[in-house]
Amino acid sequence: xxxxxxxxxxxxxxxGTIDDIPAQGARCVTNGAMTIAVFRTADDRxxxxxxxxxxxxxxxxxxxxxxxxxxxxxxxxxxxxxxxxAQGADEGRTASFPIRLDGRDIYLNLTA
Amino acid sequence: xxKQKLVIIGNGMAPGRMLEHLFDLAPDAFDVTxxxxxxxxxxxxxxxxxxxxxxxxxxxxxxxxxxxxxxRNIALHKGHKVVAIDRDxxxxxxxxxxxxxxxxxxxxxxxxxxxxPVPGHTLPxxxxxxxxxxxxxxxxxxxxxxxxxxxxxxxxxxxxAAGLKAQGMDVTVLHLMPTLMERQLDPAAGYLLQKxxxxxxxxxxxxxxxxxxxxxxxxxxVELEDGTLIDASLVVMAVGIRPNTQLARDAGLEVQRGxxxxxxxxxxxxxxxxxxxxxxxxxxxxxxxxxxxxxxxVAATHLAGASDAAFAHAETPTKLKVxxxxxxxxxxFGDGPGFEDIVLRDANRGTYKRIILKNNKVIGTVLYGxxxxxxxxxxxxKSGEDVSALRxxxxxxxxxxxxxxxxxLAAIANLSDDAEICGxxxxxxxxxxxxxxxxxxxxxxxVRAHTKASASCGTCTGLVEGVMALTLGDQxxxxxxxxxxxxxxxxxxxxxxxxxxGLKSIPAVMQELEWKTSGGCAKCRxxxxxxxxxxxxxxxxDDQQSRFINERVxxxxxxxxxxxxxxxxxxxxxxxxELRAIANVVDKFNIPDVKVTGGQRIDLLxxxxxxxxxxxxxxxxxxxxxxxAYAKGLRTVKTCVGSTWCxxxxxxxxxxxxxxxxxxxxxxTPAKVKLAVTGCPRNCAEATCKDIGVICVDxxxxxxxxxxxGLHIQGTTExxxxxxxxxxxxxxxxxxxxxxxxxxxxxxxxKWAERVGYDTVKAAxxxxxxxxxxxxxxxxxxxxxSQSDPWSERVSGVDKHEFKPLAVFGDAPATATTVxxxxx
Ligand SMILES: Cc1cc2nc3c(=O)[nH]c(=O)nc-3n(C[C@H](O)[C@H](O)[C@H](O)COP(=O)(O)OP(=O)(O)OC[C@H]3O[C@@H](n4cnc5c(N)ncnc54)[C@H](O)[C@@H]3O)c2cc1C
Numbered sequence: 001x002x003x004x005x006x007x008x009x010x011x012x013x014x015x016g017t018i019d020d021i022p023a024q025g026a027r028c029v030t031n032g033a034m035t036i037a038v039f040r041t042a043d044d045r046x047x048x049x050x051x052x053x054x055x056x057x058x059x060x061x062x063x064x065x066x067x068x069x070x071x072x073x074x075x076x077x078x079x080x081x082x083x084x085x086a087q088g089a090d091e092g093r094t095a096s097f098p099i100r101l102d103g104r105d106i107y108l109n110l111t112a
Numbered sequence: 113x114x115k116q117k118l119v120i121i122g123n124g125m126a127p128g129r130m131l132e133h134l135f136d137l138a139p140d141a142f143d144v145t146x147x148x149x150x151x152x153x154x155x156x157x158x159x160x161x162x163x164x165x166x167x168x169x170x171x172x173x174x175x176x177x178x179x180x181x182x183x184r185n186i187a188l189h190k191g192h193k194v195v196a197i198d199r200d201x202x203x204x205x206x207x208x209x210x211x212x213x214x215x216x217x218x219x220x221x222x223x224x225x226x227x228x229p230v231p232g233h234t235l236p237x238x239x240x241x242x243x244x245x246x247x248x249x250x251x252x253x254x255x256x257x258x259x260x261x262x263x264x265x266x267x268x269x270x271x272x273a274a275g276l277k278a279q280g281m282d283v284t285v286l287h288l289m290p291t292l293m294e295r296q297l298d299p300a301a302g303y304l305l306q307k308x309x310x311x312x313x314x315x316x317x318x319x320x321x322x323x324x325x326x327x328x329x330x331x332x333x334v335e336l337e338d339g340t341l342i343d344a345s346l347v348v349m350a351v352g353i354r355p356n357t358q359l360a361r362d363a364g365l366e367v368q369r370g371x372x373x374x375x376x377x378x379x380x381x382x383x384x385x386x387x388x389x390x391x392x393x394x395x396x397x398x399x400x401x402x403x404x405x406x407x408x409x410v411a412a413t414h415l416a417g418a419s420d421a422a423f424a425h426a427e428t429p430t431k432l433k434v435x436x437x438x439x440x441x442x443x444x445f446g447d448g449p450g451f452e453d454i455v456l457r458d459a460n461r462g463t464y465k466r467i468i469l470k471n472n473k474v475i476g477t478v479l480y481g482x483x484x485x486x487x488x489x490x491x492x493x494k495s496g497e498d499v500s501a502l503r504x505x506x507x508x509x510x511x512x513x514x515x516x517x518x519x520x521l522a523a524i525a526n527l528s529d530d531a532e533i534c535g536x537x538x539x540x541x542x543x544x545x546x547x548x549x550x551x552x553x554x555x556x557x558x559v560r561a562h563t564k565a566s567a568s569c570g571t572c573t574g575l576v577e578g579v580m581a582l583t584l585g586d587q588x589x590x591x592x593x594x595x596x597x598x599x600x601x602x603x604x605x606x607x608x609x610x611x612x613x614g615l616k617s618i619p620a621v622m623q624e625l626e627w628k629t630s631g632g633c634a635k636c637r638x639x640x641x642x643x644x645x646x647x648x649x650x651x652x653x654d655d656q657q658s659r660f661i662n663e664r665v666x667x668x669x670x671x672x673x674x675x676x677x678x679x680x681x682x683x684x685x686x687x688x689x690e691l692r693a694i695a696n697v698v699d700k701f702n703i704p705d706v707k708v709t710g711g712q713r714i715d716l717l718x719x720x721x722x723x724x725x726x727x728x729x730x731x732x733x734x735x736x737x738x739x740x741a742y743a744k745g746l747r748t749v750k751t752c753v754g755s756t757w758c759x760x761x762x763x764x765x766x767x768x769x770x771x772x773x774x775x776x777x778x779x780x781t782p783a784k785v786k787l788a789v790t791g792c793p794r795n796c797a798e799a800t801c802k803d804i805g806v807i808c809v810d811x812x813x814x815x816x817x818x819x820x821x822g823l824h825i826q827g828t829t830e831x832x833x834x835x836x837x838x839x840x841x842x843x844x845x846x847x848x849x850x851x852x853x854x855x856x857x858x859x860x861x862x863k864w865a866e867r868v869g870y871d872t873v874k875a876a877x878x879x880x881x882x883x884x885x886x887x888x889x890x891x892x893x894x895x896x897x898s899q900s901d902p903w904s905e906r907v908s909g910v911d912k913h914e915f916k917p918l919a920v921f922g923d924a925p926a927t928a929t930t931v932x933x934x935x936x
Contacts, residue, residue, distance in 0.1 A: 015919040024631070024657035027913060032922035042631045059673040062661040064634040071634035073661040073669050078634070110921065 012100070012107040018044060019104060026061040026070070031110055036097060037061035038106065039070060039081050047081035048099040048108055054079070054092025115143045118415070119204055119212050121194045121359065122220035123148035125157055126388030126404040128175055130218065133412030135184060141416060144186040145212045147204065150243055151191030153177055157243070158401060158536070158569050161433050164247050164275030166612025187212075197363035199381060216383055216415060219360050219371060223353040223389040223399070228263070232325030238347045241272045250348065254279035258345030261285075261334045263322055265292040267432060269350035270305075273314050274434040276346070278613050284342055285309070286320040286334070288351075296430040296441040300457075301464050301480040308437055308462070355390045355397055370397040375422035377411040385411045393423055401536050401568065402428045429490055429535050431483075433569055436624070440486035443476030443493050444468050451475070456507045458482075465507055472500045485509040487575065488523065491531050524578040533575050536568035541579055548583045556580070595857075596635035598627045603856035607643055616648050618655055632658075639857035642744065645780055646852045649894035656911065662742035665914055666902040667724055670717065675724060677716040678741035679731050680777065683751045683769035683789075684712030693734030697727055711748030711786065713739055725915055728903035737901040744858070745780045746787075746848075749773040750798065754791030754808065763808035765791035768837050772806075775841055776848060778899040779891070782855030782864070785848065800828045803861040804844055809833070813840045817847060818862040818870065826862055829870050832878040846884045847877045849891035 021027045021040040028051055029036045035051040037060050049070075051061045058074030069078045069087060078087040084094035098109035118134075120127045123146050131144065154176045162168040181188045192206040197217070205211045225240035227233055239249045250272070253260065260276045262269045265287030277283045285292075291302030292309075306316050321337035325347055334342045355370035366372040366380035370392030377385045377393070387407040389399055398404060406423055413421040429442035444451070445468055452469045463481030467474060467489060474492035479485070488510045492499055499506060510523040527533075529542030547553060547563045559576060560567040566576040581588045594600040601609070606625065615621045618640050622632060632640065637658035644652040662668050667675035679694070694714060698706055705717040719727055728738075740747060749772050752758065754765030769789040776787070789806040790797035799805030801821035805828050807814040812835040816828035831847065834840060850873065855864040865873050876883045906915075 013919070013921065020913065020918055022657055022913065025913075027918035029919045030917050030921065035917075038918055056671065057673075059669075062665075062669060062673075064637060064660070065657065066631050066633045066637065067629050074671065076634065 010098075010109050011111040012109055015106050015108045017104045018046060018101065018106060021046070024065040026063075026065065028061050029108060035059075035061075036108065037070075038099065038108065039065055041065060041068065041081070046099050046101055046106055048097035049079070049081065049084050050095040050097075052094060053077055054084075054086055054094050055090065060094065116141060116215040117213055118142035118144045118216050118218070119214035120144065120146045120218045120220060121197075121204060122222055122388065122390075123150070123154050123188065123190075124220060124222045124388055125154065125175070125401055126222075126408050127218055127220040128154035128408075129405050130220075130387055130408035130412045130415075131184075131186075133409050134415055137412060137416035142216070144184070145214075146181075146186060146188045147192045147194045147206055147210075147212075148188065148190055149193035150245075152244065153181070153188070153190070155244070156568060158433070160241075160244065160247050161271035161275050163244075164250060164272065165278035165435070167278075167435070167609060170244060194359060197359060197384075199363055199384075202383070214383075216385070218411065218415075219365075219379070219384060219386040219390065220388045221356040221359060221390045223355045225349065226352045226354050227349050228322065228351055230322055230324050232327060232331070233349075235325055235327045235331050236329070237327065237331030237345065238325060238349065241268050241348055241350045242353075246348075250276060250346065251279065253346040254281045256345060257281065259284060259343050260346040260348060261342055261344040262348045262350060263334075264350035264352070265289070265316065265318065266295065266350065266352075267293060267430065269348070270309065271433055272348050272350055273309070274312070274437075276348070277312060277314050280614060281346070282315075283313075284315040284317065284344075286322060286336070286342075287316065287318045288321060290318050292316065292318070293430075293432070293439075296445075296478075297439065297480075298445050298466065298478050300455075300466070301439060301441070301478050304462060304464055304480045305432075305437065305439060353389065353399060355392070357390055360386070360390070368392050368395075375410070375424070376414050376419075377407050377423060378414070385415070387411050394425060396425060398428075400428045400430070402426075402538050405536070405538055427490075427493065429486060431535075431569065436626070438479075438481055438483045440479040440483040441477065442486070442490050443474075444470075445476045445478045454503070454507045467507060469499070469503075472498050472503075474499060482509075484511075484523070487527070487531065487533070487572075491527065494532075521578055521581060524575060525582055533579060534563075534565040534568070534572045537564040539563050539565040544576065544579045545583050548580060553580075554584060554587065595639060596633055598622075598629045598632050598636050599625060601625055603639065603859075606640070607647075607854070607856075610643055610647055616644065616652055618644065618658060642780060642782065642857050646894070650897045663744070664911075665721065665724060666728075666738050666740075666742065666906065667719065668742045672718075674718045674720055676741070677719050677724070677727055677731075678709065678713055678739040679736035680739040680773075681713040681736075682773050683749055683766050685766065685770065686714075690734055690736060693731060693736065697730045700730070701727055703727075709741070709748075711741075712750050713741075713748065715741070722915055722917075725906050729907040732901070732904050732907055738903045740777065743780065744783050746773070746776045746778070746785050748786055749776070750786070750788040750802070752789075752791045752796040754789075758791055760794060761791035761808070762810050763791060763813065765789045765797065765806075765808050768806065768808075768813075768840065769797075771837065771841060772844055775845065775895075779848065779852070779895060780898065781848065781852050783858050783860045785851075785861065787844070801825070802828065804847065806840055806844075812836070815840060815843055817873075818865045820860060820862050824862075829865070831874060842884065842888045843877060845891040846887035847873065849887040849894070850876060852891070852894075853887075 015029050024042050026037045026039045037049050037051040039047045051059050053060055053072040055077045058072040060070050062073045063070040068081055071078050077090050084096040086092045100107050156173040156175055159173040192208050194204045195207050196205045203211050203213045225242045239246050259282040262273045262285045265285050273283045273285045291299045292305050323337045324335045326333040331344050331347050334344050357367045357371050360371045361367045371386045371390050373379050373386050373391055373393050377387055379386050388404050410421045410423045413419040427443045432439050450470050454467045456465045466478045468476040473496050477489040527541050530540045533539055533541050544563050544565050551562055553559050566573045595603050613624055615624055621640050641655050641658040656664050667677050701723050703716045703719055707715045709715050749769045751766045751769030755761035755763055785803045787804045788797040788799040788802045790799040791808050799807050801819040805816045812833055814833045815831045817831050819828035820826040851861050851864055
């Protein structure tokens with residue numbers, strides 16, 4: 001019932017509206033055992049990453065969101081919201097999920 | 113050989129520079145005596161505007177301090193105005209009656225600000241803009257508030273207007289001409305400038321002719337020719353300057369508009385030289401420092417011995433020193449026979465560029481918004497090179513010439529060795545490069561000290577750094593003094609500017625202080641959030657998204673993403689009821705670990721985020737509140753049992769500890785703050801390694817501070833001993849507040865005290881009762897807005913989103929809240 005008809009092949013799930021997430025903040029979506037962090041930037045873009053830092057599994061949803069990145073609360077790794085890749089000298093990548101904004105509604109693709 | 117006597121009248125920027133050259137060329141030639149009507153040393157007059165706006169202090173702009181004169185055996189008579197020159201006796205005499213004989217005399221009396229003699233111009237509250245006294249007068253007027261009317265929309269008037277606005281006044285600029293700065297800007301650039309100032313809330317009225325200033329005892333209103341009345345509590349006249357020539361005229365020297373000199377800076381009396389704004393040379397007088405510094409050099413050379421150095425006219429570029437306003441103008445910009453214009457505008461970016469050509473040579477340029485190519489155009493102006501070949505691309509700037517990409521260093525690399533980098537001091541690229549190579553300079557401060565480049569108004573700092581980067585290559589690591597990669601400003605500058613400019617939000621700080629990133633980073637945002645919270649209590653709204661997670665959810669994140677919860681135990685005291693409630697919470701939420709902390713309280717480890725509000729609710733019900741164990745703020749006040757139980761106890765240390773904790777809790781500080789109160793010098797509560805410690809003795813309370821027992825171990829330093837608990841509390845509040853106002857984010861008390869000086873802290877908190885009281889009162893005021901329990905706020909629904917998932921799909925893991933209540 002959450003799927004949108006024109007993209008039937010993909011499992012787009014309605015997870016809420018952008019107003020549910022504070023600007024420069026994140027909320028979590030649980031999908032079975034996995035937690036996905038949904039981020040909202042200062043300019044109202046949204047991104048979805050697995051809520052796990054590639055370094056020591058820190059919950060990225062709890063970090064500070066800035067300039068298209070989030071800084072992990074455990075050891076300050078900086079992760080790109082768009083690609084999930086660690087920035088700077090650190091190496092590693094967190095899974096990212098397709099996400100899309102339709103008006104103020106947020107749809108997350110869980111098939112990926 | 114006996115030294116000759118050199119006497120200088122006036123101690124402004126021109127003679128100051130002359131002396132530097134003279135002591136370089138002939139250190140032993142003269143005994144020097146200086147008379148200065150201003151009661152102070154030589155300072156950088158052009159930096160008065162940053163002093164007015166609060167961006168700099170007077171100490172920052174001193175050029176020669178007292179030690180400089182002492183080291184050169186110079187007699188400096190501060191506050192002594194020379195009233196007569198006796199050319200026959202070869203002496204000068206001051207108003208205070210000091211007479212000095214000279215072999216050589218230098219007249220450097222500068223100029224006087226022109227005051228329009230309209231009715232009311234002598235009323236208190238009418239100021240000129242020339243020296244530190246004027247700045248102090250304006251600062252005082254600004255403190256009283258109201259509207260300032262600045263008469264004159266030239267360089268000085270606009271800098272005064274921006275400074276007064278920064279000081280919180282309403283400001284109106286009255287300008288006689290149709291556009292601002294018409295002597296340096298064409299109407300198009302004048303318009304952009306006016307728009308920019310208006311968008312900052314400065315009212316600009318052009319074509320305004322002042323008729324009178326009204327007021328009973330002081331300024332109240334300004335009346336224009338057309339009858340308009342403007343309320344004013346301050347009037348600043350900045351309508352021009354007149355060379356200060358009276359003294360020279362009285363002495364019979366040749367004076368026209370200024371004191372007439374030849375190109376060696378000699379007046380009509382060969383033993384008397386003149387330098388500075390008072391001079392007229394080759395029918396010209398000057399009002400910017402670059403030509404004055406050239407005069408200074410020429411005069412010094414001739415004083416040092418025979419020389420053929422001669423002053424030659426050059427165009428000086430103009431810049432406006434208003435933070436965030438970029439304009440550059442040099443040479444001709446009007447219309448004239450044979451003048452051709454090349455113009456480029458970008459309305460979106462608000463930029464305007466214009467080059468004026470004659471016979472295919474650059475004769476002037478006016479740049480607004482994008483001034484990067486000013487120096488390059490000025491080079492063409494000075495060299496008189498034919499630019500026909502470049503004509504089509506000239507306006508796009510140096511970076512767009514040929515194939516060169518827009519690399520700022522490439523532009524600097526292309527400059528010739530005699531291209532001027534520092535306009536104020538007339539320093540060319542070659543001079544800087546040679547100084548770096550010959551003297552092995554590697555920092556900006558060293559380059560400034562040795563070459564003076566960028567040491568006056570500072571607008572060429574970027575260029576100087578560019579030259580350093582090119583010369584030093586990889587060795588030049590631009591010193592990262594900034595608080596993070598988003599800004600070159602350090603914590604101290606940022607804190608000062610937040611207050612000086614009245615910046616009250618993170619976006620305002622980032623805009624006004626020209627952050628290099630759009631939204632800051634995880635380093636600067638928490639720091640700015642703290643600074644704003646501390647500087648504007650009750651006004652600034654805490655930005656949760658700029659806080660670290662611990663302070664956002666009021667618990668400590670653990671390595672597995674769960675949290676630890678520490679309720680406050682005032683002074684380390686607890687009770688059976690509290691312990692029972694804690695035990696129940698542990699069972700109800702399956703909390704895996706319970707530990708006693710070093711701060712005399714209990715830590716519940718491994719609480720799941722979703723459970724936090726429910727855990728807090730239960731703890732709240734038992735009367736417990738957040739212990740702020742996660743905060744850059746007051747953590748704990750550790751105590752011993754004191755005189756209540758202990759046979760050595762001298763005072764009620766537990767009671768005092770509780771009072772202190774109840775007074776200080778909830779306050780945010782640059783880094784964590786821990787206290788201890790110990791009942792006797794045996795120090796069971798370990799007060800001597802705390803941020804603030806109190807050691808009870810028979811006669812009262814010894815207060816110590818600045819201890820550390822983490823990575824770094826350090827004993828405390830004594831602040832003083834007082835008799836009563838009330839004094840202890842007042843001093844603890846005051847020193848915490850001083851630290852809150854001055855500390856850099858994450859800087860512990862001991863670091864802060866080392867930086868500002870333990871003596872300074874003691875003087876402000878212990879010795880000066882008024883200052884102690886003021887700090888204490890500011891602390892009390894700020895506490896009004898910070899003492900509410902963050903746990904109970906969240907139990908009643910604040911930040912609900914923090915603790916609930918946005919959506920749940922599939923089989924969500926069971927939460928601990930479904931566990932049944934334990935039997936009571
Ligand atoms: C607010 C402000 C901003 C400025 N901004 C710029 C800028 O951005 N760029 C730029 O190039 N220029 C700028 N200027 C101009 C520059 O400051 C002056 O050109 C320069 O300071 C003049 O130096 P001077 O030595 O000739 O005179 P001054 O610095 O005026 O010194 C003259 C001194 O002589 C003293 N004196 C006068 N008569 C006597 C006497 N009879 N006996 C003893 N002492 C006497 C005076 O008290 C004064 O201290 C600015 C000026 C002001 C006021």
